Amino acid sequence: xxxxxxxxxxITSIIYLVASFALFFIGRYIYKLINRGINVDHELVEKDNxxxxxxxxxxxxxxxxxxxxxxxxxxxxxxxxxxxxxxIYGLLSILLLNLSIFISDKLVLRSFDLRKEIIQDQNVGTxxxxxAICIANGLIIHGVLVENPDGFLEIxxxxxxxxxxxxxxxxxxxxxxxxxxxxxxxxxxxxAGIGYAGAIIALANLVRHGTEMHAENWIGVAxxxxxxxxxxxxxxxxxxxxTDKILLPGRNLTDEIVNQETPNVGAAIIEAFGYIGGSVLxxxxxx
Numbered sequence: 239x240x241x242x243x244x245x246x247x248x249i250t251s252i253i254y255l256v257a258s259f260a261l262f263f264i265g266r267y268i269y270k271l272i273n274r275g276i277n278v279d280h281e282l283v284e285k286d287n288x289x290x291x292x293x294x295x296x297x298x299x300x301x302x303x304x305x306x307x308x309x310x311x312x313x314x315x316x317x318x319x320x321x322x323x324x325x326i327y328g329l330l331s332i333l334l335l336n337l338s339i340f341i342s343d344k345l346v347l348r349s350f351d352l353r354k355e356i357i358q359d360q361n362v363g364t365x366x367x368x369x370a371i372c373i374a375n376g377l378i379i380h381g382v383l384v385e386n387p388d389g390f391l392e393i394x395x396x397x398x399x400x401x402x403x404x405x406x407x408x409x410x411x412x413x414x415x416x417x418x419x420x421x422x423x424x425x426x427x428x429x430a431g432i433g434y435a436g437a438i439i440a441l442a443n444l445v446r447h448g449t450e451m452h453a454e455n456w457i458g459v460a461x462x463x464x465x466x467x468x469x470x471x472x473x474x475x476x477x478x479x480x481t482d483k484i485l486l487p488g489r490n491l492t493d494e495i496v497n498q499e500t501p502n503v504g505a506a507i508i509e510a511f512g513y514i515g516g517s518v519l520x521x522x523x524x525x
Contacts, residue, residue, distance in 0.1 A: 250317060257321055258305055261328040265301040268336055269294075276357060289356045289365030296369020297339070300376030304331040307383040330390075331379050334397055338375035341401055346371060346408055346438075349420040363423045363431030370435030374404060374442030381446030396463075400445050403467050407441050407474070414475045417496045429494070429501035436510025437474055440517035444470035447521040469520050477512040485512060 270278060278294065281287040308324045308331070343352055347367065355364040378400040382393050411434060412419055422430035448466030482491045485508050490497075494505035 253317065253321070254309065254324075257324050257328075258309075261305050261308075261325070261332065262298075262301060264329070265305075265332045265335070266298070268332060269297055269301075272336060275353075281357065285360075287357070287360050289360045289362045292362065292365040293356055293368035293372070296365075296372040299369070300335055300339075300372035300374075301332070303373065303376035304335050304379040304383070307331065307380040310384045327383055330393070331383060334379050334382075335372070335375055338378070338397075338401060339372055342371045342375065342404065343368070345405055350423065355424075359426070361423070361426050363426055363428045366428065366431040366435045367423065367438070370438045374438045377439070377442045377446040378404070378449070381449035384450050396449050399463065400442075400449065403445055403463075404438070404442060406467075406471060407438050410471050410474055411437050414478060416492055422496055427496065427501050429503045429506035430496060432503065432506035433495060433509040436513040439510075440473065440477070440513035441467075441470040443514065443517040444473070444520060447524070466520075466524075470517065473516045473520065474513060477516040478509065480516075481509045481512040 276290075278290075281290040282294070305328060308328055347364070350364060352364065352368065355361040356368065379397065382396045382400065408419070417430070419430060419434050423434075444466040445463065448463040478491065482489070486494070486505060489505070491505060491509060494502035495509075
């Protein structure tokens with residue numbers, strides 16, 4: 239009897255694995271369709287375009303995080319019912335991810351000609367931010383789908399609110415730094431791009447956590463999301479201060495990133511860690 243149960247579990251897992259691969263390849267196909275003017279293989283293999291490779295990988299990571307949400311929680315019925323739900327919400331997650339990236343590209347990265355920066359100039363800093371936007375939106379979609387698996391209206395409303403929240407990162411980040419992030423990225427300052435990318439992912443992680451928290455009604459959902467967003471916006475300057483005073487004692491983070499001939503990428507990685515690590519600790523603290 240145990241052998242049969244084990245075999246059934248293995249077969250079920252394989253079926254779900256195949257479904258996951260199918261969704262991933264659909265997401266990959268849509269990405270190539272949207273970017274049909276870009277020869278992906280040529281950029282990755284012939285040109286060794288690191289900027290595009292980072293942006294492309296970021297999309298795949300965001301896609302996996304979004305698909306992951308479909309398997310969180312217990313099965314809710316027969317395997318056929320589960321597969322139907324997986325494909326319906328899986329296709330929705332792919333649609334929302336690509337739409338999210340389009341919105342963010344037009345608003346967050348509005349100062350850039352992305353094709354020129356990533357494809358022509360191979361600007362790694364821009365590629366890093368584009369990857370962060372993909373991962374951030376994957377996290378947001380994950381949170382929205384996990385807590386609201388049965389309501390399309392709730393999913394769309396929360397997703398829209400989360401997009402607005404994500405746009406606040408740019409405003410807060412530019413206010414707390416003495417340099418303009420857009421100007422630094424255009425100058426191919428990879429360090430500036432990494433620090434900003436960490437801020438984007440950190441806030442998205444908190445938005446994900448806020449949407450995943452259980453709530454009895456829309457007021458509860460708004461409270462959870464508002465609390466996490468507020469904490470996230472407070473986290474950014476706090477984490478930057480902590481990076482300056484604790485992780486990089488005796489150094490000025492701004493000097494390391496923009497006020498020297500060669501921007502300090504290592505310092506920017508520590509800055510990004512400060513943001514993301516802080517968001518993880520907040521999520522753990524609030525359960």
